Amino acid sequence: MISFVTKLGDSFLYFIRDQGRMGMFLLSALLGAFSRPFRFREVVRQISIIGANSFAVIFFTAIFTGMVLGLQGYYTLRKFGSEGMLGSAVALSLIRELGPVLTALMVTGRAGSAMCAEIGIMRNSEQIDALECMAVNPFRYLITPKFLATIISVPILTQFFNVIGIAGGYVAGVVLLGVNPGAFYNGIEQSVVNEDINLGIVKSFVFALLVVWICTGKGYFVHILRNAGFGAEGVSRATTQAVVLSSISVLIWDYLITAVML
Amino acid sequence: MSPSIIEFHNVVKSFGPQRVLDNVTISFEAGRTTVIAGGSGQGKSVTLKLILGLLAPDAGEILVNGQDITKMKLRELNRIREKFGVLFQGAALLDSMTVFENVALPLRERTKFKPPEIAQRVRKMLTQFNLEEHEAKFPAQLSGGMKKRVGLARALMLQPEIMLFDEPTTGLDPQITMEIYRLFFNSQKQFGYTSIIVSHDIPKVFNLADQVVLLNKGKMVTFASPEEIPLSTEPQIVSFAVETMGHIYSSSKMEHNI
Numbered sequence: 001m002i003s004f005v006t007k008l009g010d011s012f013l014y015f016i017r018d019q020g021r022m023g024m025f026l027l028s029a030l031l032g033a034f035s036r037p038f039r040f041r042e043v044v045r046q047i048s049i050i051g052a053n054s055f056a057v058i059f060f061t062a063i064f065t066g067m068v069l070g071l072q073g074y075y076t077l078r079k080f081g082s083e084g085m086l087g088s089a090v091a092l093s094l095i096r097e098l099g100p101v102l103t104a105l106m107v108t109g110r111a112g113s114a115m116c117a118e119i120g121i122m123r124n125s126e127q128i129d130a131l132e133c134m135a136v137n138p139f140r141y142l143i144t145p146k147f148l149a150t151i152i153s154v155p156i157l158t159q160f161f162n163v164i165g166i167a168g169g170y171v172a173g174v175v176l177l178g179v180n181p182g183a184f185y186n187g188i189e190q191s192v193v194n195e196d197i198n199l200g201i202v203k204s205f206v207f208a209l210l211v212v213w214i215c216t217g218k219g220y221f222v223h224i225l226r227n228a229g230f231g232a233e234g235v236s237r238a239t240t241q242a243v244v245l246s247s248i249s250v251l252i253w254d255y256l257i258t259a260v261m262l
Numbered sequence: 263m264s265p266s267i268i269e270f271h272n273v274v275k276s277f278g279p280q281r282v283l284d285n286v287t288i289s290f291e292a293g294r295t296t297v298i299a300g301g302s303g304q305g306k307s308v309t310l311k312l313i314l315g316l317l318a319p320d321a322g323e324i325l326v327n328g329q330d331i332t333k334m335k336l337r338e339l340n341r342i343r344e345k346f347g348v349l350f351q352g353a354a355l356l357d358s359m360t361v362f363e364n365v366a367l368p369l370r371e372r373t374k375f376k377p378p379e380i381a382q383r384v385r386k387m388l389t390q391f392n393l394e395e396h397e398a399k400f401p402a403q404l405s406g407g408m409k410k411r412v413g414l415a416r417a418l419m420l421q422p423e424i425m426l427f428d429e430p431t432t433g434l435d436p437q438i439t440m441e442i443y444r445l446f447f448n449s450q451k452q453f454g455y456t457s458i459i460v461s462h463d464i465p466k467v468f469n470l471a472d473q474v475v476l477l478n479k480g481k482m483v484t485f486a487s488p489e490e491i492p493l494s495t496e497p498q499i500v501s502f503a504v505e506t507m508g509h510i511y512s513s514s515k516m517e518h519n520i
């Protein structure tokens with residue numbers, strides 16, 4: 001009984017410390033963006049790793065998501081005789097929800113996991129210690145460029161997702177199922193307003209921050225991660241945790257942002 | 263006795279229930295070479311990390327040049343760290359950078375030298391370590407001995423006052439080991455740094471030592487010279503030495519040359 005209480009207390013203290021650590025981590029990473037010299041080349045390199053290399057994945061996810069939306073939407077709307085609304089249904093679902101969420105999830109799987117593993121390995125092989133010993137701030141050097149690159153890339157990828165997704169919906173609805181193309185465009189034009197686009201943009205920024213924060217943070221603290229073990233096993237557990245936690249956080253914040261901004 | 267540059271006062275460091283350093287008081291003298299010896303997992307690397315401020319002690323003071331680093335802000339700590347050069351146990355080269363970039367890193371980050379000046383200094387150092395042909399390789403493409411040499415070159419780039427070496431020769435063949443020792447000897451003569459060497463390579467490494475520290479079960483014992491260990495009349499120290507170094511220790515009486 002006492003040992004149970006001690007364990008519970010330990011877990012609670014660990015949780016609090018973990019939150020504190022992650023909070024300080026976020027602060028240091030963001031402050032790093034305002035320090036000189038600005039590592040422009042490293043940010044560009046990270047954008048090409050995190051952003052540019054994700055285009056293919058995003059393209060395929062988006063085109064098929066759009067086509068499924070077109071297909072499902074068509075059969076649902078036909079029951080009410082309103083196939084003309086298809087364009088609006090596809091565009092709104094993508095811009096408000098699916099674009100930001102699916103982009104964030106794909107970036108987590110493709111780039112977030114890689115970031116976590118990379119930083120975890122650097123921690124375990126004392127590369128981060130070495131940076132600190134050379135009096136190089138590891139945040140400015142390693143973490144901040146990844147933050148900036150993700151926060152720049154994800155909103156752009158999200159917009160790309162939306163465009164490709166709508167094209168997918170067009171292919172499924174108009175080309176394959178014969179919805180009137182004029183009606184499809186009209187539906188989009190008349191129903192999508194600025195608020196929808198703003199909502200999507202806000203989401204994509206928040207998701208980008210969540211993903212990069214959790215993924216780099218889990219890697220950075222791999223050596224004090226609880227129940228993770230050390231060495232390669234520690235890195236692999238940290239990476240799994242980072243992907244799971246990022247994905248769940250994205251979905252929770254999706255709900256919260258929608259609830260607040262509606 | 264020269265003045266001490268690093269001092270531990272009653273330092274305690276535990277990980278969970280495991281007490282790695284138990285009330286350790288010790289000093290390292292300026293301009294001289296101290297060898298820290300002890301079995302695997304006894305806390306040698308932890309001791310170096312405490313000196314660098316990478317780990318904080320649970321209790322006690324750690325003085326570098328008379329200043330307590332355990333109470334310092336990061337900014338002050340970084341100023342102290344500039345005095346140090348470190349060769350990590352696994353060399354700790356940055357994976358994503360070439361040999362050249364690794365060695366250039368301290369100059370790029372800590373000095374205002376222009377790129378041509380940096381390139382010239384890096385090439386000079388690489389030549390000294392016989393690495394000039396490998397400057398474009400990445401750490402994953404290097405052998406263990408080459409990594410250590412690159413790590414050493416990087417550590418010496420800013421002409422440190424204090425060099426810390428964590429097992430510089432472990433896992434290397436005898437020939438490379440000899441080469442590394444020669445590099446130590448020459449670079450110390452050239453730069454005049456204080457050095458602290460953690461090593462299993464007993465008794466060879468004792469030829470470099472002015473002072474030997476044995477670490478066992480959280481306790482440290484200092485010997486003014488390696489010759490003193492076998493001469494010690496205290497049975498406690500002798501058993502400590504035998505326990506720490508085992509049979510290798512007894513052979514140190516016979517072998518005198520590297």
Ligand SMILES: Nc1ncnc2c1ncn2[C@@H]1O[C@H](COP(=O)(O)OP(=O)(O)OP(=O)(O)O)[C@@H](O)[C@H]1O
Nearest residue numbers: 223277282300301302303304305306307308309351
């Ligand atoms: N971050 C850490 N968390 C928990 N325990 C640690 C940590 N770092 C070191 N230890 C423990 O402290 C002890 C001393 O470790 P240290 O790395 O200093 O050993 P060492 O003397 O350098 O051994 P080796 O010769 O094998 O390198 C070990 O038992 C190790 O498990």
Ligand SMILES: [Mg+2]
Nearest residue numbers: 306307351428
């Ligand atoms: Mg060690």
